[in-house]
Structures are given as C-alpha cells and as structure tokens.
Amino acid sequence: MNDFTDAFRFIADNTALLWTLTLDHLALSGAAVGIALALAIPLGVTLGHLHRGSFAAINVSNVGRALPSLALISIGVAVLGIGFVNVMVALIVLAFPIVLTNAYVAVEGVDQDAVEAARGMGMRPHEVLWKVELPLALPLIFAGIRTAVVYVIATATLAAVAGAHSLGDIIVDQATYRLPGVLGAAICVAVLALVAELLFAGLQRAVTPRALRLEERGAPSVLLGEPNPERTAQT
Amino acid sequence: MTGALPLAAAQPVIPDFGRGSTCVRENGAFCWDWVSDHWGDTLRPALVQHLQLTAIAIVLGFAIAFVLALAAHRRGRLTTPVVLVTGLLYTIPSLALFQLLVPFTGLSRTTAEVALVSYTLLILFRNTLAGLAGVPEEVRDAARGMGLTQRQLLWSVELPLALPAIVAGLRIATVTVISLATVAVFVVNEGLGAPIYAGLQQTFKTELIAAGALCVALALIADGLLVLLQRVLTPWTRVARSR
Numbered sequence: 001m002n003d004f005t006d007a008f009r010f011i012a013d014n015t016a017l018l019w020t021l022t023l024d025h026l027a028l029s030g031a032a033v034g035i036a037l038a039l040a041i042p043l044g045v046t047l048g049h050l051h052r053g054s055f056a057a058i059n060v061s062n063v064g065r066a067l068p069s070l071a072l073i074s075i076g077v078a079v080l081g082i083g084f085v086n087v088m089v090a091l092i093v094l095a096f097p098i099v100l101t102n103a104y105v106a107v108e109g110v111d112q113d114a115v116e117a118a119r120g121m122g123m124r125p126h127e128v129l130w131k132v133e134l135p136l137a138l139p140l141i142f143a144g145i146r147t148a149v150v151y152v153i154a155t156a157t158l159a160a161v162a163g164a165h166s167l168g169d170i171i172v173d174q175a176t177y178r179l180p181g182v183l184g185a186a187i188c189v190a191v192l193a194l195v196a197e198l199l200f201a202g203l204q205r206a207v208t209p210r211a212l213r214l215e216e217r218g219a220p221s222v223l224l225g226e227p228n229p230e231r232t233a234q235t
Numbered sequence: 236m237t238g239a240l241p242l243a244a245a246q247p248v249i250p251d252f253g254r255g256s257t258c259v260r261e262n263g264a265f266c267w268d269w270v271s272d273h274w275g276d277t278l279r280p281a282l283v284q285h286l287q288l289t290a291i292a293i294v295l296g297f298a299i300a301f302v303l304a305l306a307a308h309r310r311g312r313l314t315t316p317v318v319l320v321t322g323l324l325y326t327i328p329s330l331a332l333f334q335l336l337v338p339f340t341g342l343s344r345t346t347a348e349v350a351l352v353s354y355t356l357l358i359l360f361r362n363t364l365a366g367l368a369g370v371p372e373e374v375r376d377a378a379r380g381m382g383l384t385q386r387q388l389l390w391s392v393e394l395p396l397a398l399p400a401i402v403a404g405l406r407i408a409t410v411t412v413i414s415l416a417t418v419a420v421f422v423v424n425e426g427l428g429a430p431i432y433a434g435l436q437q438t439f440k441t442e443l444i445a446a447g448a449l450c451v452a453l454a455l456i457a458d459g460l461l462v463l464l465q466r467v468l469t470p471w472t473r474v475a476r477s478r
Contacts, residue, residue, distance in 0.1 A: 003338040065407065066454035068414035071447030074431050078264075078440035154328030158418070161435055171330055172421065179337065186331035197326045 044103025102144025362404025
C-alpha cells in the first residue's frame with residue numbers, strides 16, 4: 001500500500017501538471033465525442049424514423065466493438081501520422097457506432113401505437129418525430145452518449161502513445177514518473193471516467209420523461225450499446 | 236567464370252542475413268513478405284498468447300458472473316450491490332486499471348487477467364440475470380405444476396430459455412476482452428499488443444498493421460463462432476424466426 005501513499009503524494013505535488021493534462025484529456029475527448037454526436041445522432045434518428053437500414057445501423061456497432069482501440073489508434077498513426085487530429089479521428093471512429101446504434105434503436109423502437117395515435121391526431125411526419133418519437137427516444141439516445149463518453153475518456157488515455165496529450169502521458173512513461181506517478185495518473189483517469197459516468201447518468205435521468213423512469217431498470221443490456229435483439233429482429 | 240560459382244556456393248564468405256525483400260528494404264506501407272517471414276516467430280505466438288489471455292479471462296469471468304447471477308436471481312437484493320461494484324470496475328479505463336493492479340500482482344500475466352476478468356463481470360452478470368428474469372412467469376408455473384423441483388426448474392427450463400441473452404453477453408464480453416487484451420502489453424509483453432506496441436515505436440508499420448488486423452479478425456471470428464454456438468444450442472429460436 002506504500003505505493004498508493006506515494007501516488008497520492010505525487011498527485012498533491014503535481015497538481016498543476018495533472019490539471020493541464022486533464023484539460024488536454026477533456027479537450028481531446030470532448031472534440032471527438034462532439035463530432036461523433038454531430039454525425040451519428042442525425043443519421044441514427046433519421047434511419048430510425050424511416051425504419052430503414054437496420055442491418056447497417058446494428059452491425060456497424062458490432063464491428064465497431066471489435067476494433068481494438070490500441071490497434072485503431074496505432075493504425076491511425078501508421079496511416080495519418082502522429083498528433084491530436086489523428087487520435088481524434090480514431091476516437092470518433094470508436095464513438096460513432098455506439099451513438100449511431102443507440103439513436104437508431106431508440107427511435108426505431110418507439111411504441112408504434114404512440115406514433116399511430118400521433119398520426120391519427122393529424123401530426124405531420126416531422127411533428128411526429130419532434131413531439132413524439134424524440135422525447136420517447138431521448139433516454140436511450142442518452143444511454144448511447146453516456147457509453148460513448150466514458151469509452152472515449154478511457155481510450156483517450158492511449159492517445160499518449162500516438163503523440164496527443166492526455167493523462168496517459170504519465171501512465172505510459174514509467175521511466176520518467178516512476179510507479180507513484182503512474183499510479184497517481186491512473187487514479188486521476190479512473191476518477192475522471194467515474195465522474196463522467198455519474199454526470200451523464202444524472203443527465204440521462206433528467207431527460208427521461210417521468211412516465212418512463214420506472215422502465216429504466218428494464219433496459220440493462222442497452223446501456224452497453226447492445227441493441228435489444230427482440231426489437232431488431234422484427235424489422 | 237564457370238569455376239567461380241560453385242566455389243562461392245560451397246564457401247560463403249558473406250553470411251546470409253535473410254532475404255529482406257524489396258518492400259521491406261524500401262519501408263513499404265504493408266509488406267506481405269514480412270508477414271510470411273515473421274508469421275512463425277512473431278505473429279503466431281502473439282496470436283496464441285492473445286487467445287490464451289482472452290479464453291482464461293472469459294472462462295473465469297463467466298464462472299464468477301454466472302454464480303453471482305444465480306445468487307441474485309434467487310435473492311433480488313444482491314443485484315444492486317453487484318451491479319454497483321462491477322459497474323465501477325467496468326468504468327475504470329483499462330490502461331489505468333492495469334497499472335493500479337501492479338502494486339498487488341506485479342508486471343505479470345495475473346495482472347492482465349484480473350483486469351480483463353473484471354471487465355467481463357458487468358456484461359455477463361447483467362445479461363445472465365436479464366435472461367433469467369425474462370423467463371415468462373407462466374412457463375415457471377407450468378414447470379412447477381409438472382412437479383419440477385427448484386433445481387430442475389433452473390437447469391432444464393430457466394437456463395435454456397435464458398441462453399440467447401447469456402450468449403449475447405458472452406459475445407460482447409469476448410469481443411471487448413479481445414480488444415482490451417492489446418492494452419495489457421503495458422504490464423505484460425504478451426498477446427497481439429506486443430507487435431502492435433513494437434510497430435508503434437518503429438517507422439516500419441507492417442508489424443503494427445498486421446497485428447491490428449489479426450486482432451480485428453480474431454474478434455469477428457470469435458463473434459461469429461458464438462453466434463453459431465447459440466444457433467446450435469437453441470434450435471427452437473430458429474424455428475420461431477423462420478415463421
């Protein structure tokens with residue numbers, strides 16, 4: 001346990017360095033998640049609204065999960081070279097499928113009775129989307145965002161091997177920082193991921209319509225980015 | 236001139252350092268020659284180690300998660316604490332978790348396995364429990380009505396019906412572990428992470444690309460095999476789908 005006492009001493013002695021790297025870490029993660037969301041949510045929501053492309057939307061996430069983050073970042077380095085943008089591209093590639101599949105499954109799986117009722121009330125397709133489908137789909141879409149955020153924050157740690165700055169800089173450089181430094185940075189990364197997880201869990205709860213909150217417990221596998229197989233089999 | 240050739244062949248003055256294809260010498264983007272030359276001494280051993288790392292993690296993780304899920308299935312109160320603890324482990328980034336275990340288990344395969352197992356627990360526990368909870372109450376009643384004991388109910392009714400959800404969990408867990416096992420290279424120089432990391436530190440990138448591609452292929456093949464396994468184990472779901 002002595003190592004851990006030293007680790008906390010390292011954190012206390014190097015707050016400025018750790019803070020800078022944390023901000024770098026967050027900037028990298030934020031940029032990647034932001035772009036992934038901007039691309040994946042409109043696409044997933046549109047496909048789900050039209051009930052089209054289930055095969056692609058579901059399978060892109062299965063293939064996406066198979067991509068090893070270290071290999072992806074490394075191949076990105078091999079193809080694009082070293083630096084912030086290239087790591088960001090790799091992180092976008094990792095986050096995109098998670099968000100896409102969740103957005104698709106969320107909108108596609110909205111209770112069709114509710115959609116029929118909305119149409120029966122004379123709503124137009126875009127009104128159905130904005131007033132019925134999206135509010136009902138929001139919790140699941142947020143589940144995808146939450147998974148992607150935590151995943152990207154975790155993977156951004158590996159950015160250090162590819163020339164972008166993050167808390168991983170310290171973790172992969174044991175020669176300079178020694179075990180206490182590595183442990184200290186690892187503790188910071190773990191705390192960062194947990195805080196992000198809790199923050200987005202809270203956000204997810206906040207955007208969930210009150211009537212749906214009881215159902216939250218019923219969707220455990222969806223939180224991991226796995227679409228409900230029963231639901232997808234129907235299309 | 237004709238006499239010089241056999242002499243050179245019989246007594247080589249310059250030792251043979253290998254073939255060094257044009258592609259490798261010119262530092263090509265991807266050299267098949269390198270892959271075939273180093274399949275035996277670099278890539279295949281790494282692939283085998285990777286399979287071992289993954290298999291051990293999945294087997295241990297499944298054993299633990301399965302027991303926990305059965306316990307939680309019987310006593311619902313256990314669910315929340317198990318989900319909290321395994322969720323906490325699942326959230327910690329892999330690179331950090333590997334390092335945080337070093338003071339306890341050192342730079343060893345054990346460290347890699349403990350971390351990899353801890354990532355499977357949440358997925359396998361939740362899916363197994365969800366599968367068991369998804370068994371319709373009428374089916375349970377019917378089974379009890381036929382005189383099945385609690386144990387028979389579990390093993391011959393509930394678990395078979397939960398199988399699709401359990402295999403779905405195994406698929407996610409396996410693919411996740413295959414991917415994460417590359418990161419284990421920071422604590423133990425084994426698996427496909429080793430050639431990836433080696434490739435990262437040199438300008439010649441074939442090693443890295445080949446190992447990365449092998450890793451993706453391994454994940455996709457393992458995923459496909461688990462789908463097949465599920466089809467074989469649950470023939471009734473196929474009948475339902477073809478209708």
